[in-house]
Amino acid sequence: MNTAQQLLFNTRAAFKSGITLPVEWRIEQLNRLLDLLNENENALLDALHKDLRKPKLESIETELIVVKNEAINAIKNVQTWSKPTYPSKAFVQMIDSVYILKEPYGVVLVMSAWNYPIQIIFSQLVGIIASGNCAIIKPSELSPVTSELMSKLIPQYLDKECFRVYLGGIPETTVLLKERFDMIMYTGSSMVGKIVMKAAAEHLTPVILELGGKSPVYVHKDSDLKLVAKRVVWGKFLNLGQTCTAPDYILCHNNVVDSLIDELRKTVEEYFGSDPKESPDLARIVNARNFKRIESIMSATPKEKLAVGGETDESALYIVLNAFAESFKYIFFDVLLYFIFGKMTLSTAPTVYKDIQLGDPIMEGEIFGPILPVLAVNGADEAVEIINSQEKPLALYIFAKSDKVGCNVSYLKPPPPFLLSCTSSGGVTVNDVLMHAASHNLPFGGVGNYGFILFFYHYLDIIQHLDSCSPGNSGMGRYHGKYTFDALTHEKPVVYRGQNFESLLSARYPPYSEKNLSM
Ligand code: NAD
Numbered sequence: 001m002n003t004a005q006q007l008l009f010n011t012r013a014a015f016k017s018g019i020t021l022p023v024e025w026r027i028e029q030l031n032r033l034l035d036l037l038n039e040n041e042n043a044l045l046d047a048l049h050k051d052l053r054k055p056k057l058e059s060i061e062t063e064l065i066v067v068k069n070e071a072i073n074a075i076k077n078v079q080t081w082s083k084p085t086y087p088s089k090a091f092v093q094m095i096d097s098v099y100i101l102k103e104p105y106g107v108v109l110v111m112s113a114w115n116y117p118i119q120i121i122f123s124q125l126v127g128i129i130a131s132g133n134c135a136i137i138k139p140s141e142l143s144p145v146t147s148e149l150m151s152k153l154i155p156q157y158l159d160k161e162c163f164r165v166y167l168g169g170i171p172e173t174t175v176l177l178k179e180r181f182d183m184i185m186y187t188g189s190s191m192v193g194k195i196v197m198k199a200a201a202e203h204l205t206p207v208i209l210e211l212g213g214k215s216p217v218y219v220h221k222d223s224d225l226k227l228v229a230k231r232v233v234w235g236k237f238l239n240l241g242q243t244c245t246a247p248d249y250i251l252c253h254n255n256v257v258d259s260l261i262d263e264l265r266k267t268v269e270e271y272f273g274s275d276p277k278e279s280p281d282l283a284r285i286v287n288a289r290n291f292k293r294i295e296s297i298m299s300a301t302p303k304e305k306l307a308v309g310g311e312t313d314e315s316a317l318y319i320v321l322n323a324f325a326e327s328f329k330y331i332f333f334d335v336l337l338y339f340i341f342g343k344m345t346l347s348t349a350p351t352v353y354k355d356i357q358l359g360d361p362i363m364e365g366e367i368f369g370p371i372l373p374v375l376a377v378n379g380a381d382e383a384v385e386i387i388n389s390q391e392k393p394l395a396l397y398i399f400a401k402s403d404k405v406g407c408n409v410s411y412l413k414p415p416p417p418f419l420l421s422c423t424s425s426g427g428v429t430v431n432d433v434l435m436h437a438a439s440h441n442l443p444f445g446g447v448g449n450y451g452f453i454l455f456f457y458h459y460l461d462i463i464q465h466l467d468s469c470s471p472g473n474s475g476m477g478r479y480h481g482k483y484t485f486d487a488l489t490h491e492k493p494v495v496y497r498g499q500n501f502e503s504l505l506s507a508r509y510p511p512y513s514e515k516n517l518s519m
Contacts, residue, residue, distance in 0.1 A: 002175060003166075003175075004166070004172075004175045004176045004178070004179055005179060007136055007164055007166060008107060008136065008179045008180075008181070010161065010164075011107050011134050011135075011136055011161070011162065011164055012106065012107050012134075013161075014134055014159070014161035014162045015104075015106050015107055015133070015134040015162070019159070019161075019162065020104060020129075020132040020133065020134060020162060021104075021132055023078055023079055023082050026078055026082075026129050026130055026132060027075055027078060027079075029129045029158055029159060029162075030071050030074055030075045030078070030126065030129055030130065031075065032157045032158055033071055033122065033125065033126065033129065033157065033158060034068065034071045034072070034075075035157060036153050036154075036156075036157040036158075037064060037067060037068055037071070037122070038068075040149075040153055041064065043149060043153075044059075044063075044064065044118055044146070044149065045059050045060070045064075047145040047146040047148075047149045048063065048117070048118065048146060050145040050146075051114070051117070051142075051143040051144065051145050051146050051286070052114075052115075052143065052239065052240075052242075052283045052284060052286060053282075053283050053284040054239065054283045055280060055281050055282075055283065058238060058239065058281075058283070059118075062116060062119060062238065062239070063116055063118040063119040064118065064119075066119045066123060066438070067118065067119055067122040067123055067126065069440055070122070070123045070126040070127075070440050070480070070481065070484075071122075071126050073440050073481055074126050074127070074129070074130040074481075074485070077482065078130045078485070081102070081130065081131075081482055081485045082102050082130075082131075082132070083102070084099040084100060084101050084102065084494075085099065085100045086098065086099050086100075087099075087100065093495060095497065095498070095500075095501050095504070096495050096496055096497045096498075097494075097495075097496040098493075098494070098495055098496070099493075099494050099496075100491050100492065100493050100494070101491075101492040101494055102131075102489045102490075102491065102492075103489065103490040103491075103492045104131050104132035104133040104488065104489065104490075105133055105182040105183045105206075105488060105489075105490060106133065106134065106181075106182030106183070107133070107134045107135065107136060107181055107182050107183075108128050108133045108134070108135045108136075108181065108182065108183045108184070108185055108488060109135075109136050109138065109176070109177075109179075109181040109183070109184045109185070110124050110125070110128070110135055110136070110137045110138065110185050111138045111173065111184065111185070111186045111187070111188065111196065112124075112137070112138065112139055112140055112186075112187045112188070113140055113187045113188045113189075113244075114139075114140035114141075114142035114143035114146075114286055115143075115239060115242045115243060115244070115286070116239070116243070117139060117140060117143040117146040117147065117150075118146060118150070120187050120210075121137055121139060121150065123479070123480065123484070124185055124187075124479065124484065125137070125163070126484065127479060127484025127485050127487070127488055128163075128185075128484075128488060129158075129163075130484070130485050131484075131485045131488040131489045133182075133183070133488050134161075134162040134163065135162070135163050135164070136164050136165075136166055136176070136181075137150070137154065137163070137164070137165045137166065138165075138166050138167075138168070138173060138176060139151075139165065139167065140188075141167070141168065141169040142286050142287055143286070147165075147167055148167070150165060151165040151167055177195070177196065177199035178199065178202075180203040180205065181200075181203075181205050182205065182206075183205065183206050183207070183208070183488060184196060184199075184200050184205055184206075184207045184208070185207075185208045185210075185477075185479075185488075186207065186208070186209050186210065187210040187211075187244075188210075188211070188212075189211065189212060189366075190211045190212065190213065190473040190474075190475075193209045193211045193473075193475065196209065197209065207476070207477070208445075208475075208476065208477030208478075208479065208487055209446070209448075209475040209476050209477060210244070210444075210445060210446065210475050210477070210479070211244075211394070211446055211473060211474050211475035212244045212366045212368065212394060212473075212474065213248075213366055213391050213392075213393050213394050213446070213473050213474045214248040214249060214363075214365070214366050214367070214390060214391070214393055215245055215246065215247055215248045215393045215394050215395040215396065215397070215425070216247070216248065216249055216250075216251055216383070216386070216387050216390075216393060216396060216397070217232060217247040217249070217250045217251065217397040217398075217399065217433070218250075218251045218252075218377075218380065218383040218387075218396075218397070218398050218399065218400075218419055219250060219251070219252040219253060219256065219260055219399045219400075220253055220379075220380060220398075220399060220400035220401070220402065221253035221254075221255045221256050221379075222400060222401040222402055223256070223399045223400055223401060224401070225256060225259050225260050225263045226263055226267075227431075228260065228263070228399045229260065229263035229264045229266070229267040230267055231399075231431075231432050231433055232247055232250070232264070232372075232397075232399075232433060233264060233267040233268055233271060233350070234271070234433070235247055235432075235433030235434045236350075236370070236372050236433075237268075237271070237272070237282065237350045237370055238434075239283045240282055240283040240284060240285060240347070240348070240369065240370045241367065241368065241369045241370040241371065241372075242283070242285070242286065242290075242368055242369065243434070244394055245394055245395040245426075245427075245433075245434050245437045246368075246433075246434075247372065247395075247397055247433055248366060248367050248393075249356070249362075249363065249367075249372070249373045249374070249375060250372065250373070250374045250375065251375050251377045251382075251383040251386060251387075252374055252375070252376055252377065253376075253377065253378075253379060254376045254377065254378055254379075257354070257374065257376040260374070261307045261308075261352065261354050261374060264307070264308055264352050264372070264374075265307065265308045265352070268308050268309065268350045268352070272349075272350060276309070276311075276347075276349040276350055277311070277313045277347055277349065282347065282350070282370075284347045285347060285348060285369060290368070290369065291312075291348070293369075294312075294348055294367075294369040294370075294371065295312055295348070297361065297362055297367065297369075297371060298310065298312070298348070298351065298371065300361040300362070301353055301356075301360065301361065301362050301373075305353045305354055305355050305356065306351070306352075306353060307352045307353060307354040307374070308350065308351060308352035309348075309349035309350050309351035309352065309370075310349065310351050311348070311349040312347070312348045312349070313347045313348070313349075348369060348370050348371070349370070350370050350372075351370055351371045351372065352371075352372045352373075352374060353371065353372070353373045353374065354374050355374075355376070356373040356374060356375045357375070358375065358386060358389075360373070363375075380400075380418070380419050383419060384419060384422045384423055387419075387423045387425075388422075388423060391473040391474070392424050392425055392426075392446070392447050392448070392473070392474055393425045393426065393474060394425065394426040394427070394446050394474040394475070395425060395426060395427050395428070395429070395433075395434075395436070395437065396419070396420075396423060396425035396427075396428045397428070397429055397430075397432070397433050398419050398420065398428065398429075398430045398431070399430075399431055400419075400430075400431070424447055425447060425474070426444075426445055426446040426447050426474045426475070427442070427444065437480075439480070439481075440480050440481030441480075441481055442480065442481075443478035443479070443480060443483040444478055444479060444480040444483070445474075445475055445476070445477055445478030445479065446473075446474025446475030446476060447474055447475075447476075448473075448474070448475060448476040
């Protein structure tokens with residue numbers, strides 16, 4: 001057996017022992033996870049700073065508090081979530097007991113991204129523990145300090161047999177993906193999502209794919225532009241644009257596009273000063289490969305379109321050594337690099353481009369960095385056309401004072417334009433950004449099919465928009481709060497029938513020809 005096989009064998013043995021089944025055990029594990037977060041807060045914040053130069057407040061708000069709320073919510077509710085439910089009975093079940101049992105799948109493989117390394121893994125782990133599953137956790141090799149720390153802390157606090165961390169890069173993950181898990185929960189790029197789904201298909205393993213994409217912002221002409229700039233600049237440049245739900249591009253009404261650019265410029269300066277590379281409130285780009293990728297998007301965009309920012313700050317030596325470390329794919333090279341060159345920045349100033357067209361290179365893929373293109377549109381109708389010509393996004397943001405533009409869902413008589421009901425996306429926040437993804441009482445995930453949009457277009461009788469509508473690359477499945485519990489739970493229907501009342505039931509047996517079952 002190789003290491004991956006051994007790991008899975010041992011974890012499955014722990015699951016089969018039944019240790020995860022009592023709800024009291026799950027609550028105890030969830031409390032230990034809370035202890036892990038509380039007792040190691042400084043170490044976790046420090047690791048995030050080393051990996052991504054995340055500002056402390058940002059890490060607390062977007063990583064630690066999110067997970068603590070998830071854990072507290074699960075501790076409070078897991079008893080109720082785990083109870084059988086009793087649906088109403090059909091006529092033929094009148095003599096039976098009918099209920100739905102909540103059954104864990106078994107061993108879940110968690111494969112995660114580097115951008116919110118603590119929030120994503122621990123939030124998913126909360127749901128895994130609450131639902132009685134075991135897990136093998138594969139953190140990202142691109143956030144090596146945080147990954148190493150998690151690999152130390154998780155076995156210190158949680159059951160060592162049930163929850164195991166597996167460190168490694170692409171070769172190690174490729175080996176791991178050959179094994180048969182009971183569920184794969186993957187967070188990362190759409191490209192690797194396809195690799196994961198192919199590997200899962202070999203064993204018909206169910207998957208939850210939390211992917212990315214280009215999340216648009218529409219700004220209507222009646223908006224308070226100062227407010228739009230404050231909210232969009234915050235959400236876009238949080239973690240230096242490396243957020244899956246970050247606004248990717250702005251579609252702004254023609255009449256107000258120049259004023260919006262002015263407000264964006266003022267707000268960037270207000271938040272990060274005139275020399276953003278000196279700002280302690282900006283994270284850094286994760287590694288040299290991503291830095292080069294962002295630089296190449298910038299060099300493919302004409303200089304005259306630059307409206308804000310544009311400066312890059314690289315350490316040539318860091319780039320060379322990071323590329324060397326990546327070619328060897330060993331985490332300790334990255335860790336070593338941090339300790340030698342950690343103080344050096346690898347950063348791009350918050351940057352805004354104006355006069356962008358749909359066919360420009362900047363509009364080709366997810367930006368996932370601190371660059372914000374602005375496209376001028378004639379109004380919400382054109383914004384709908386553009387949004388529906390792209391992959392279904394993970395998030396959509398609408399800024400408008402008028403309900404008719406943003407959130408009119410009375411689809412039986414809506415006057416166009418009405419962005420919310422004419423587009424499909426993983427989630428929507430109206431007049432702010434990121435907020436629908438920040439709470440454990442809402443499901444979070446992408447949208448990978450046509451179903452929803454077909455339904456709405458049918459009623460709205462504006463079928464012409466469908467011509468250009470494409471399927472989603474933002475993922476499938478959803479989580480956060482009870483939705484994670486549900487995603488990781490098999491709802492097993494049970495009909496419990498006694499051995500009496502046979503005469504009542506015998507009408508169903510052959511030979512049928514002697515029976516009159518006319519209804
Ligand atoms: P990634 O897909 O490169 O890596 C994610 C995981 O896959 C890592 O653990 C990595 O080791 C593994 N991996 C990478 N290449 C692999 C390969 N060839 N074979 C097997 N495993 C491989 O993604 P990333 O760069 O870490 O994250 C960025 C992407 O993730 C962005 O697109 C972003 O939008 C998305 N994201 C989505 C969410 C969400 O919740 N929807 C959250 C965070 C990030």
